[in-house]
Amino acid sequence: MEEVMDKAVKAVREASRxxxxxxxxxxxxxxxxxxxxxxxxxxxN
Incomplete structure (x- = not known):
């Protein structure tokens, strides 16, 4: 479950960036x- 949450956080951070x-x-x-x-x-000019 923690791995799924980490991936979700990473995806949201990337989209935000x-x-x-x-x-x-x-x-x-x-x-x-x-x-x-x-x-x-x-x-x-």
Whole structure:
């Protein structure tokens, strides 16, 4: 039974880590899109 619980905890931790990594990437991706749009609108470098 303990082995099953350990596997469940490990699976939940892994899923949580992946979700956190996606959460961290999201603002970064949005910032890139925003900067690209501003460059397009205002002719920046």
């Amino acid at each position: 992946r979700e956190f990594e996606e959460y961290i990437k999201h603002p970064e991706n949005e910032n890139k899109k925003t900067r690209a749009l501003l460059r397009e609108l205002f002719g920046g």
